[in-house]
Amino acid sequence: MAVVQVLSITDPFEVFRKMAHEAVDALVEKFEDFFKKGDLPTVTEISERFNETKRAFLGQCLESMLQTLAADFLRQEYASCPGCGRLVRRKRIDKRKVSTIPGDFVLPRPYFYCADCGCGFHPLDEHLEIVQELHQLDIQQKIAKLAADLPYERAVEHFTDLTGIEVSSHFGHKTLNAIGKEATAEVVIPDMEEISRRIDALSDGASRPVMVLALDGAHMPTRPEGGRAEKRGPGKYKEAKGFRLYLMGPDERIVHIASWHQVKDASAFEEEIALIASRIPQDKVKICLLGDGASWIWNLYKKYFPEGTEILDYFHCSEHVFETAFCQYGETLDAREWAESVMTRLGLDMAGSVIAGLKRMKPANEDAEKSILSLITYLENHKYRFGYDEHKKEGCPIGSGGIESSNKFICHTRIKRSGAWWLKENCNAMLRVRCAIYNGTFKQVIENYKASKFKKLK
Ligand SMILES: [Zn+2]
Structure with missing residues (x-):
C-alpha cells in the first residue's frame, strides 16, 4: 500500500513526484487513440477528453499529495481524546x-x-478540514453561491455542466440552508472597521459624507410547514423587513455598504438596527434616515439615531397628496396644480401652513372629507420630515430608491418565482446568503460555517 511506500523514502517531495507520475501514466493511456488514428483531433475533441479525464487524474494527484504531506498523521497510533484528554490507541484505519x-x-x-x-x-479530518459530507467545502460554497442566484434545479444543473460533479438539488438546498444558518447579522453586516474604511475613501476632509439608512418592507411568499400543498393549505405573503445603508458619492452615486432583509416582526428586527447603529462611526458622517409612512420605521430611527435627519420618502408623500387632490377636484388640471403647490410648500418645509390650509378647505364630498382628514393626520405625523429642498441642497436623497432597489434585487428576484412558496426559515436563510454576497461578506460567512462544522466534531 501507498502508506508503506511513504515510509521507505525520506524526501516527501520526491515521493509525491513519483506517485504523481503514475497518475500521468494513467492519464496518457486515455489519449492513446488520438496518436494512433492519424487524423488530427480538433481542439474541441481534445478539450472534451481532458474534461472527461481531468478529475480522475487530479484526484490521484491530490491523493498522492495528501499521503505524502500527511504521512505522520496517517500512521498516528495514539491520540488524545477530545472529551477527556486521555491518550487512546488507534482502533483501525x-x-x-x-x-x-x-x-x-x-x-x-x-x-x-x-x-x-x-x-x-478521526483527528486527520479536523487537521485537513474534511467535512462529513462527501462533497467538501470548496464544492459547498460554489453551490451555495449559484443557488443564491438561481432556482436549485438550475443551479445544480449549471454546476454539473461546468465541473462534471454530480450533485442533487436536495444537496444544493441543504447546503444553502446550512450556510444560511451561519450567516448571522454579525457577519453579514460589515464591521465598523470596514464601514470606516468606505467612509474614509469618500471623505474629502472638509465635510462629512452623507450616509443614508433606509428602511422598508417587502412582501415575500411564505408557506406553512408540511408536505403537499393540498394538505398544508395555501401560502401567504409575509413582510420582510429590510434596511440598506449606503453613502452618497460624487454625482449622487450610491456607495453600497450593507443590505439586510428578514421576514420577522419589528421587535425582532430591532436587534439588527441596534447592531448597525453600533457599527456606524456616527461622528464621521451626516446621517439621513429615509422611510415611508410605517410607524415601526420611525420608532426605530428615533431610538437608535436620535441625531439623524429624518426624511419622509418624497414619492410616498406625493402619492398621498395627489390622492386627496383627485378626491377633492376630480382628475382635473386643478387637482394637479393644487397637489404640485402642496408639494412645493412641503419642499420648503412649510408643513404647518399646508395643514392650516387643509383645515380651512371645504370638502367637495364625503370621500374628499375623509381623504383631507387622513392627509392632515399624515402631515402632522411627519411634520419635521419634509423640507425636501434643503435636504437636496445638502446632498441627501429624498426618495427611497436605494432601499427599493435592494428589495427588488435581494428579495424579489430570487424569492418571488412563479409557484415558489417558501418556509419562513428557508426564505430567511436565502435572504441572509444573498445579503452576504451583495455586502461582500460571504467569505466570512463561509469561515463561520467551517467553524461550526469543526465545533461539532470536537
Ligand atoms: Zn475520553
Missing part, C-alpha cells in the same frame, strides 16, 4: 471517499475510540 472540485480521492485515516467517553474520532 477507515477509508473514506472525499469529493473536491479538482477530483475525488480515497483517504485511509486512523480511527480512535475512547471507551470512557464512548466517543470515536
Whole structure:
C-alpha cells in the first residue's frame, strides 16, 4: 500500500513526484487513440477528453499529495481524546471517499475510540478540514453561491455542466440552508472597521459624507410547514423587513455598504438596527434616515439615531397628496396644480401652513372629507420630515430608491418565482446568503460555517 511506500523514502517531495507520475501514466493511456488514428483531433475533441479525464487524474494527484504531506498523521497510533484528554490507541484505519472540485480521492485515516467517553474520532479530518459530507467545502460554497442566484434545479444543473460533479438539488438546498444558518447579522453586516474604511475613501476632509439608512418592507411568499400543498393549505405573503445603508458619492452615486432583509416582526428586527447603529462611526458622517409612512420605521430611527435627519420618502408623500387632490377636484388640471403647490410648500418645509390650509378647505364630498382628514393626520405625523429642498441642497436623497432597489434585487428576484412558496426559515436563510454576497461578506460567512462544522466534531 501507498502508506508503506511513504515510509521507505525520506524526501516527501520526491515521493509525491513519483506517485504523481503514475497518475500521468494513467492519464496518457486515455489519449492513446488520438496518436494512433492519424487524423488530427480538433481542439474541441481534445478539450472534451481532458474534461472527461481531468478529475480522475487530479484526484490521484491530490491523493498522492495528501499521503505524502500527511504521512505522520496517517500512521498516528495514539491520540488524545477530545472529551477527556486521555491518550487512546488507534482502533483501525477507515477509508473514506472525499469529493473536491479538482477530483475525488480515497483517504485511509486512523480511527480512535475512547471507551470512557464512548466517543470515536478521526483527528486527520479536523487537521485537513474534511467535512462529513462527501462533497467538501470548496464544492459547498460554489453551490451555495449559484443557488443564491438561481432556482436549485438550475443551479445544480449549471454546476454539473461546468465541473462534471454530480450533485442533487436536495444537496444544493441543504447546503444553502446550512450556510444560511451561519450567516448571522454579525457577519453579514460589515464591521465598523470596514464601514470606516468606505467612509474614509469618500471623505474629502472638509465635510462629512452623507450616509443614508433606509428602511422598508417587502412582501415575500411564505408557506406553512408540511408536505403537499393540498394538505398544508395555501401560502401567504409575509413582510420582510429590510434596511440598506449606503453613502452618497460624487454625482449622487450610491456607495453600497450593507443590505439586510428578514421576514420577522419589528421587535425582532430591532436587534439588527441596534447592531448597525453600533457599527456606524456616527461622528464621521451626516446621517439621513429615509422611510415611508410605517410607524415601526420611525420608532426605530428615533431610538437608535436620535441625531439623524429624518426624511419622509418624497414619492410616498406625493402619492398621498395627489390622492386627496383627485378626491377633492376630480382628475382635473386643478387637482394637479393644487397637489404640485402642496408639494412645493412641503419642499420648503412649510408643513404647518399646508395643514392650516387643509383645515380651512371645504370638502367637495364625503370621500374628499375623509381623504383631507387622513392627509392632515399624515402631515402632522411627519411634520419635521419634509423640507425636501434643503435636504437636496445638502446632498441627501429624498426618495427611497436605494432601499427599493435592494428589495427588488435581494428579495424579489430570487424569492418571488412563479409557484415558489417558501418556509419562513428557508426564505430567511436565502435572504441572509444573498445579503452576504451583495455586502461582500460571504467569505466570512463561509469561515463561520467551517467553524461550526469543526465545533461539532470536537
Ligand atoms: Zn475520553
